[in-house]
Amino acid sequence: MTKPPQAAPPETAPAETASPETAPGEAAAPEADQPEIAVRTVGLEKTYAASGQRPEVPAVRGIDLDVRRGEFFGLLGPNGAGKSTTIGMLTTLVVPTGGSATVCGLDVVKDAVAIKRRIGVVSQQNSLDSDLDVFENLEFRGRYFGLSARDARRRADELLELFGLTEQRGGKPFEISGGQAKRVMICRALMHGPEVLFLDEPTAGLDPQTRTNLWEVLRGLQAAGQTILLTTHYMEEAEALCDRVAVVDHGEVLASGTVDQLKSNAGADTVITVAYDSAAPEEVRGLSERTGISKVEINGGQVRVFAAEPEGLLGELVAIGAGAGVGVTDATQLRPSLETVFLTLTGRDYRE
Amino acid sequence: MTASAVPAAPAAPAKLAPPPPARATLPRTFGAMMAREARVMRKNFVSTFTRVLVQPVMFVFVFAYVLPKLGGGAMAGGAGGPTFSTILLPGLIGSSIIMQAMMAVIFPLMMELTWQKSITDRALAPVPIPLLAVQKIIAAAAQGLIGGLLVFPAVLFIHADGEAPKVHVDNWPVLIVVMVVGSLLSASGGLLLGTLLNPQKVQMLFAMVLLPMTMLGCVYYPWSALENIRWLQILSLFNPLVYVSEGLRSALTPEVPHMPTWAFLLAIIAGTALLTWAATRTFTKRVLT
Numbered sequence: 041m042t043k044p045p046q047a048a049p050p051e052t053a054p055a056e057t058a059s060p061e062t063a064p065g066e067a068a069a070p071e072a073d074q075p076e077i078a079v080r081t082v083g084l085e086k087t088y089a090a091s092g093q094r095p096e097v098p099a100v101r102g103i104d105l106d107v108r109r110g111e112f113f114g115l116l117g118p119n120g121a122g123k124s125t126t127i128g129m130l131t132t133l134v135v136p137t138g139g140s141a142t143v144c145g146l147d148v149v150k151d152a153v154a155i156k157r158r159i160g161v162v163s164q165q166n167s168l169d170s171d172l173d174v175f176e177n178l179e180f181r182g183r184y185f186g187l188s189a190r191d192a193r194r195r196a197d198e199l200l201e202l203f204g205l206t207e208q209r210g211g212k213p214f215e216i217s218g219g220q221a222k223r224v225m226i227c228r229a230l231m232h233g234p235e236v237l238f239l240d241e242p243t244a245g246l247d248p249q250t251r252t253n254l255w256e257v258l259r260g261l262q263a264a265g266q267t268i269l270l271t272t273h274y275m276e277e278a279e280a281l282c283d284r285v286a287v288v289d290h291g292e293v294l295a296s297g298t299v300d301q302l303k304s305n306a307g308a309d310t311v312i313t314v315a316y317d318s319a320a321p322e323e324v325r326g327l328s329e330r331t332g333i334s335k336v337e338i339n340g341g342q343v344r345v346f347a348a349e350p351e352g353l354l355g356e357l358v359a360i361g362a363g364a365g366v367g368v369t370d371a372t373q374l375r376p377s378l379e380t381v382f383l384t385l386t387g388r389d390y391r392e
Numbered sequence: 393m394t395a396s397a398v399p400a401a402p403a404a405p406a407k408l409a410p411p412p413p414a415r416a417t418l419p420r421t422f423g424a425m426m427a428r429e430a431r432v433m434r435k436n437f438v439s440t441f442t443r444v445l446v447q448p449v450m451f452v453f454v455f456a457y458v459l460p461k462l463g464g465g466a467m468a469g470g471a472g473g474p475t476f477s478t479i480l481l482p483g484l485i486g487s488s489i490i491m492q493a494m495m496a497v498i499f500p501l502m503m504e505l506t507w508q509k510s511i512t513d514r515a516l517a518p519v520p521i522p523l524l525a526v527q528k529i530i531a532a533a534a535q536g537l538i539g540g541l542l543v544f545p546a547v548l549f550i551h552a553d554g555e556a557p558k559v560h561v562d563n564w565p566v567l568i569v570v571m572v573v574g575s576l577l578s579a580s581g582g583l584l585l586g587t588l589l590n591p592q593k594v595q596m597l598f599a600m601v602l603l604p605m606t607m608l609g610c611v612y613y614p615w616s617a618l619e620n621i622r623w624l625q626i627l628s629l630f631n632p633l634v635y636v637s638e639g640l641r642s643a644l645t646p647e648v649p650h651m652p653t654w655a656f657l658l659a660i661i662a663g664t665a666l667l668t669w670a671a672t673r674t675f676t677k678r679v680l681t
Contacts, residue, residue, distance in 0.1 A: 153518050161512070180427070184421050186518075231411065
């Protein structure tokens with residue numbers, strides 16, 4: 041397989057070179073030092089202990105991340121990659137088993153309460169307080185965070201209005217739609233003006249229109265200076281929203297940087313996949329010698345060509361098959377995207 | 393009315409004002425959480441307390457009113473002895489406190505720890521998780537106490553002629569300590585059970601724990617009367633309700649035989665400390681993974 045075991049260069053190098061373009065308008069200090077760093081993890085690990093029949097699960101295996109203030113950062117990876125566990129550790133509800141992490145310069149284990157004062161969290165599930173209505177959810181969240189009852193109510197109404205939720209004010213958390221519940225949870229997370237906003241799979245399970253609405257909400261927040269760390273398994277979501285992205289799989293960061301950096305650094309070429317109806321012809325192998333083609337993978341009848349210059353290649357692959365008396369049952373061509381980055385880094389289809 | 397009905401509305405929340413000044417000190421956060429409990433209790437008052445009142449009211453109705461009317465001598469405490477309603481009164485108050493406090497902590501917990509894990513709503517509030525456990529215990533204990541107080545008039549006034557319970561408060565401090573700490577005892581026990589048990593087993597909890605506990609909790613007879621069944625008398629000492637019943641007996645109906653004061657106070661206070669300690673640990677383990 042083509043897995044670059046540590047992917048060390050793309051993991052750290054882009055982060056360094058990223059500073060000029062990822063902090064637009066901000067005169068970012070050259071040494072990314074504490075005040076500029078909102079979230080930092082060093083070798084962060086979480087292994088869930090074995091219980092009963094279940095063996096121990098290494099969910100996160102040594103993750104290094106730096107999220108700057110004002111940045112929109114994405115953790116991108118398939119389900120089960122360890123994204124939620126990472127968010128759990130950063131929001132103090134999951135206890136790390138190795139490494140360290142700081143949020144706003146505070147240690148996630150030792151300073152949990154101080155961190156909780158500074159963060160807002162939007163969980164994947166609807167974790168609204170079902171004994172309270174929508175408005176009360178916001179009101180009490182504000183009061184938990186030290187607002188007076190009057191200030192909390194005023195702030196709650198402001199947020200509901202801003203997010204177009206005034207009609208849902210008296211609704212019960214499980215009687216409103218999924219998209220509305222998600223927006224209420226974002227309001228709840230913003231009640232106390234958090235320094236860092238964490239969102240775990242904010243648009244999973246939402247219909248496309250609701251999703252794009254939510255994207256607008258999040259873009260607006262970031263434009264107002266909010267630091268946001270989001271996890272997603274949607275490539276297009278990361279591309280659409282994030283200044284920088286860390287691609288995670290099996291609890292490890294495979295690469296990180298801006299989307300553009302990932303596309304160029306991770307050798308993300310156009311990926312052409314052709315499925316022949318029997319073993320791939322030998323001539324295909326020869327393609328890897330050609331300039332503009334970085335790699336050819338053959339797996340039985342399936343051929344995958346990674347090419348910087350893909351023009352005419354698909355037709356050529358079909359022609360090669362025809363010449364050898366082999367038919368083509370399926371063919372796809374993916375232009376460079378996070379999906380091809382993932383494919384390049386792991387050798388696996390993103391949704392496999 | 394779905395989300396798509398308000399498509400453009402949330403487009404620009406960029407003008408979000410900074411939040412008002414906040415002082416999230418532990419006491420303020422704790423107070424806000426108790427205010428939440430008060431709000432929820434107020435909303436659900438009738439359904440919550442109807443649940444806890446039905447059983448004792450039915451019980452005194454049948455045993456202190458119906459059966460004496462039928463002339464059933466089986467219940468009478470013998471000539472000259474205390475009426476059955478006198479024996480029942482402290483027991484039923486005690487069992488209401490215990491039942492209500494336990495249900496008040498266990499029912500919400502089943503929702504919060506499993507379905508959607510909504511406990512994160514409060515776990516993310518700026519308090520240490522063990523303090524959140526203590527808050528849950530205190531809130532549930534308050535409900536237990538209210539449950540006990542509501543049962544009072546029922547067991548005091550429902551009875552047949554001549555079957556009135558003989559009640560006089562012999563020792564106010566003991567009464568208050570037993571009711572308050574007894575509520576905390578059962579709330580902490582409830583939190584411990586609720587965090588140890590698999591949520592799917594809640595039905596079992598009622599059948600295997602709460603029902604035997606109330607039936608054998610010296611609700612319907614004083615503990616000393618068990619001397620004829622020595623093994624049960626000793627086994628009963630593991631039942632926290634026994635100490636609450638006996639404590640209330642000592643404070644409210646002192647002429648009925650009861651445990652010495654030091655015994656029930658020691659058990660209630662030490663038991664509360666122990667169960668609270670254990671429950672904060674198990675709760676923290678369930679919330680933090």
